[in-house]
């Protein structure tokens with residue numbers, strides 16, 4: 001389901017921040033929530049979820065800024081200190097905040113390698129955005145067990161184990 005982007009790089013606009021992705025994403029979200037619309041100034045945000053330790057910062061430093069999300073838990077957005085372009089963010093994710101980076105797909109050198117696996121928060125999707133008829137989409141959020149690939153669920157389980165979290169709660173877009 002997810003694109004093969006091992007070894008792909010990305011970065012900010014001024015070139016100070018460069019990063020390298022060491023594995024395929026867990027999943028790629030296209031989020032149509034009103035927060036993503038406002039914060040991106042666009043109609044939606046496309047995020048590739050990847051284990052934080054599989055995203056290597058090659059050059060530069062990021063500044064993390066806390067922004068609101070529908071859950072109320074907030075996300076920290078990592079921006080280049082110079083040009084302020086956002087390269088990734090971290091959501092609560094049931095306690096995995098530090099362990100999963102939401103790479104902003106548009107910051108990759110080859111963003112076309114990662115089309116969305118699922119459209120979320122389509123209840124607030126802009127009317128002119130017409131989704132491909134075969135794309136998976138949900139009004140708000142999905143169930144992990146029926147949406148993530150078996151391999152990605154295994155990787156998620158490893159993250160929970162590493163974090164010392166035994167029983168992940170059901171709904172975790174927070």
Ligand SMILES: [Zn+2]
Nearest residue numbers: 012014080083
């Ligand atoms: Zn920059």
Ligand SMILES: [Zn+2]
Nearest residue numbers: 031032033036
């Ligand atoms: Zn969103």
